[in-house]
Amino acid sequence: MAARSASPTSTTSSTLSNITVHTEKQVDVRAMSSASPSISTPPTSLDDEFSVLSDTTKAEQLLDVSETTHAPPEAEQTPVPRPLSQVPSSEGRRPERSSRKSVTTYNVQILAGTAIHTPTKYLEKHHKNVLHGSLESLAPQDSPASTKKRVSRSRTSLADVDDPVEEQLVAETAQAARRRTSSRVTDLRKEALRNISGVGQVLANALSDGKALVQNGLRRTVPDAPRVLNAKRSRAATEDEDDADTSVAKERSEESKPKAKVWLRQGLYVGQHRDFDPRLSESQNRARKRAKKTRVDDVLPLPMFAAERLFNEDPHHVFRDFKLPFDTYNPLPRKVKVDGWVKLNKNRFIGDASALWKRDKQDASQCYCDPEDGCGEACHNRIMAYECDDTNCRLGTTQCGNRPFAELKRRAKGNRYDYGVEVMDTVDRGYGVRAMRMFDPHQIIVEYAGEIITQTECERRMKQVYKKDKCYYLMSFDNKMIIDATRGTIARFVNHSCEPNCEMIKWTVGGEPRMALFAGRRGIMTGEELTYDYNFDPFSQKNIQQCRCGTESCRGVLGPKPKKPIEDRSFTSVIIAGTKRKLHDMMGSARAKSEEQMSPKKRKMHDKNSATTKAKNANMQSEAAREKAERDAAEHSRQIASRQTRALKRSTVTKARRGHVQHLRNREPTMKSTRMTTVSFQRKVPKAGALKAVKQPVRSRAPSQSTKSLPRKGKRNERQSTPMTPTKRPPHSHTDSEEDLSPNITPASLRSASRQVRTSSVARAEPNTASNAKAKHRQIQMMHKAGTNASAEQQRRSMLSVSKSRGIDADAKKPSHALQGRTRVSRGS
Numbered sequence: 082m083a084a085r086s087a088s089p090t091s092t093t094s095s096t097l098s099n100i101t102v103h104t105e106k107q108v109d110v111r112a113m114s115s116a117s118p119s120i121s122t123p124p125t126s127l128d129d130e131f132s133v134l135s136d137t138t139k140a141e142q143l144l145d146v147s148e149t150t151h152a153p154p155e156a157e158q159t160p161v162p163r164p165l166s167q168v169p170s171s172e173g174r175r176p177e178r179s180s181r182k183s184v185t186t187y188n189v190q191i192l193a194g195t196a197i198h199t200p201t202k203y204l205e206k207h208h209k210n211v212l213h214g215s216l217e218s219l220a221p222q223d224s225p226a227s228t229k230k231r232v233s234r235s236r237t238s239l240a241d242v243d244d245p246v247e248e249q250l251v252a253e254t255a256q257a258a259r260r261r262t263s264s265r266v267t268d269l270r271k272e273a274l275r276n277i278s279g280v281g282q283v284l285a286n287a288l289s290d291g292k293a294l295v296q297n298g299l300r301r302t303v304p305d306a307p308r309v310l311n312a313k314r315s316r317a318a319t320e321d322e323d324d325a326d327t328s329v330a331k332e333r334s335e336e337s338k339p340k341a342k343v344w345l346r347q348g349l350y351v352g353q354h355r356d357f358d359p360r361l362s363e364s365q366n367r368a369r370k371r372a373k374k375t376r377v378d379d380v381l382p383l384p385m386f387a388a389e390r391l392f393n394e395d396p397h398h399v400f401r402d403f404k405l406p407f408d409t410y411n412p413l414p415r416k417v418k419v420d421g422w423v424k425l426n427k428n429r430f431i432g433d434a435s436a437l438w439k440r441d442k443q444d445a446s447q448c449y450c451d452p453e454d455g456c457g458e459a460c461h462n463r464i465m466a467y468e469c470d471d472t473n474c475r476l477g478t479t480q481c482g483n484r485p486f487a488e489l490k491r492r493a494k495g496n497r498y499d500y501g502v503e504v505m506d507t508v509d510r511g512y513g514v515r516a517m518r519m520f521d522p523h524q525i526i527v528e529y530a531g532e533i534i535t536q537t538e539c540e541r542r543m544k545q546v547y548k549k550d551k552c553y554y555l556m557s558f559d560n561k562m563i564i565d566a567t568r569g570t571i572a573r574f575v576n577h578s579c580e581p582n583c584e585m586i587k588w589t590v591g592g593e594p595r596m597a598l599f600a601g602r603r604g605i606m607t608g609e610e611l612t613y614d615y616n617f618d619p620f621s622q623k624n625i626q627q628c629r630c631g632t633e634s635c636r637g638v639l640g641p642k643p644k645k646p647i648e649d650r651s652f653t654s655v656i657i658a659g660t661k662r663k664l665h666d667m668m669g670s671a672r673a674k675s676e677e678q679m680s681p682k683k684r685k686m687h688d689k690n691s692a693t694t695k696a697k698n699a700n701m702q703s704e705a706a707r708e709k710a711e712r713d714a715a716e717h718s719r720q721i722a723s724r725q726t727r728a729l730k731r732s733t734v735t736k737a738r739r740g741h742v743q744h745l746r747n748r749e750p751t752m753k754s755t756r757m758t759t760v761s762f763q764r765k766v767p768k769a770g771a772l773k774a775v776k777q778p779v780r781s782r783a784p785s786q787s788t789k790s791l792p793r794k795g796k797r798n799e800r801q802s803t804p805m806t807p808t809k810r811p812p813h814s815h816t817d818s819e820e821d822l823s824p825n826i827t828p829a830s831l832r833s834a835s836r837q838v839r840t841s842s843v844a845r846a847e848p849n850t851a852s853n854a855k856a857k858h859r860q861i862q863m864m865h866k867a868g869t870n871a872s873a874e875q876q877r878r879s880m881l882s883v884s885k886s887r888g889i890d891a892d893a894k895k896p897s898h899a900l901q902g903r904t905r906v907s908r909g910s
């Protein structure tokens with residue numbers, strides 16, 4: 082072949098790097114021609130002489146490389162007609178091609194296919210033909226538009242084949258090439274990669290096997306070179322190629338499938354041994370691991386191993402499924418939009434409601450909590466369901482823990498998390514409300530606010546506006562009014578449950594009643610649906626709704642459990658039951674009697690609307706209960722105050738007699754206590770000690786002074802004999818157990834009062850245990866007279882046990898009675 086305008090090395094631009102193998106011939110040539118550059122030296126820049134002088138295109142140069150690579154040594158080269166296209170334009174300048182034929186150069190990047198930086202589609206059309214012309218020319222699918230150069234070269238190569246074995250090989254190669262698809266470039270790359278590893282070996286073999294063999298073999302394309310070494314090898318190589326084709330085809334079909342994304346199933350530290358110490362080398366760590374078996378802490382692993390358990394697929398370790406926290410991933414696809422819900426954030430009076438609303442000025446509560454208490458469980462206001470504010474609590478906002486509505490106001494200004502609730506869809510109960518955060522036990526969640534309407538307005542709405550509705554959002558409120566939350570807060574969507582997790586409680590805030598939903602005693606977890614017991618009075622059997630709360634203790638209906646299951650009831654029986662109930666309401670109830678004076682029309686209306694009346698009654702009842710409890714509490718504190726004042730006065734007089742007038746004068750102003758100060762005094766000394774210390778002189782004096790003729794003593798003794806109810810007891814009465822009986826405003830008493838309010842039962846004063854004991858004692862005496870000694874003894878004993886438990890030694894005080902009683906019992910028996 083004619084020499085090319087550029088040396089093999091200079092043909093490659095900076096993107097191509099060559100591996101050059103120097104044969105003996107080349108060494109000779111280099112020795113002979115000093116003009117020939119060192120062909121093993123790659124061009125360094127454009128100034129490179131041979132690169133600059135090159136007249137050929139890069140593609141041609143590449144071909145040249147390819148051909149040069151396969152060129153046999155000069156001596157054994159078969160004369161091959163040179164393609165016209167390859168005739169150099171400046172032969173004079175270039176060394177003879179024959180002088181470079183001994184140079185065997187392999188361009189690794191070309192062989193590997195990594196020298197191509199053109200998009201595949203472009204390669205398909207153009208570059209593959211250029212780069213792999215010799216093979217492509219053999220393939221029948223080659224388009225007739227192949228370059229002249231390639232055609233001529235392929236003809237040449239075919240013409241060169243004289244040997245039948247070679248011919249066969251060529252035919253096989255051509256056949257193999259035919260089988261290849263249009264993405265031949267990729268195949269060749271892969272094959273070249275496979276072969277390239279053996280290139281060195283092949284060359285060594287070729288050199289050792291003889292130049293002829295090398296000449297014949299290397300005339301083929303580079304990928305086919307190994308196969309022409311000998312017949313066996315070539316056959317094996319062809320088979321390999323076939324296999325390779327199959328595998329390539331397989332790979333391709335796999336490639337055409339969409340790849341399944343591989344997700345990282347475990348964390349960064351997966352596979353790292355728990356006892357791995359990064360400070361040690363790997364071998365040290367291995368030795369360490371072999372040496373001792375460290376205990377793996379599954380319960381409280383280090384943070385980096387914490388998620389491991391969630392992914393653990395070991396069947397012996399059943400862990401819960403991994404679940405993103407609710408705050409991170411909200412399971413609702415989007416916010417539920419409720420049609421026809423007009424939001425109101427606070428109560429709004431409608432129509433006459435505002436004018437008819439009675440504001441009770443007396444309705445107030447006061448707490449005397451210390452900063453340490455922070456208006457906690459024992460706070461009077463809290464127990465009475467009053468919110469503390471600056472007027473009824475001396476602690477500031479920061480110290481006081483009983484300002485739930487203020488907290489709600491603050492939260493409403495915050496984000497969705499602060500607000501903490503959202504509307505959700507339930508399967509069979511319409512909308513519901515769900516917590517988006519945790520709530521502590523008894524923490525306020527949301528206010529039930531809406532339009533405050535009168536009963537008349539409620540009736541009108543029921544008849545006219547909501548007659549076709551299935552859900553009502555009416556709740557009986559204060560002052561015989563009703564909250565209609567059809568326009569109201571989100572609390573209206575809270576469903577009923579027979580095992581609720583919340584409570585709806587009425588509070589007094591700044592003198593005004595307000596309804597709010599509070600968390601139950603278990604608190605609320607994020608994502609939980611909020612429910613409360615509607616305690617729903619259906620007023621009529623017709624209104625009974627089936628409950629679908631799904632709890633174990635479900636009553637089956639919204640409201641009290643009916644005598645018969647609702648499914649058993651026919652329509653007629655339901656109507657009859659409803660009528661009976663109405664009749665009972667009309668005829669039997671005291672309210673009906675008191676309303677006998679009403680005009681028939683009015684009464685008819687009234688009975689018709691017995692539902693409203695019921696609500697009214699229930700409301701009034703709970704009001705009465707609360708008022709009673711409050712009255713009791715006030716009465717108790719008043720009694721305490723008066724007792725203490727009297728005790729103080731008495732001690733003052735005594736001490737004055739003893740000559741401590743001046744001292745008492747100093748103390749007197751502080752001891753003149755109002756109700757408020759007394760309570761606060763008590764609260765400061767919760768362990769009866771201080772109070773008893775004040776009373777001690779009086780109490781200790783009573784038995785010791787019995788011999789003295791103090792005017793009060795007799796009176797007191799008289800009074801002691803008469804059991805009195807706490808309300809009837811005169812303010813100056815002092816029984817032995819009085820201190821124990823004194824209804825201090827203790828947390829316990831307040832709690833019991835509050836319980837009474839909450840359960841809507843009529844509040845009653847607790848029975849006076851000591852008075853009862855005395856009454857029982859008298860009863861025993863009377864029983865003795867009646868001869869019922871055995872039972873009397875029994876009662877007396879029970880009384881004694883009561884007395885003892887209250888610190889009264891009845892036997893010591895009335896030994897004779899006790900003895901008598903026992904004697905009589907023995908006699909009687």
Ligand SMILES: C[S@@+](CC[C@H](N)C(=O)[O-])C[C@H]1O[C@@H](n2cnc3c(N)ncnc32)[C@H](O)[C@@H]1O
Nearest residue numbers: 510511512552573574575576577627628629630
């Ligand atoms: C104040 S609304 C509650 C919100 C209502 N779910 C909604 O979609 O607007 C009261 C109505 O909800 C339904 N409801 C509430 N709790 C229920 C329960 N446990 N079982 C069946 N229905 C219930 C009843 O239809 C009831 O009249």
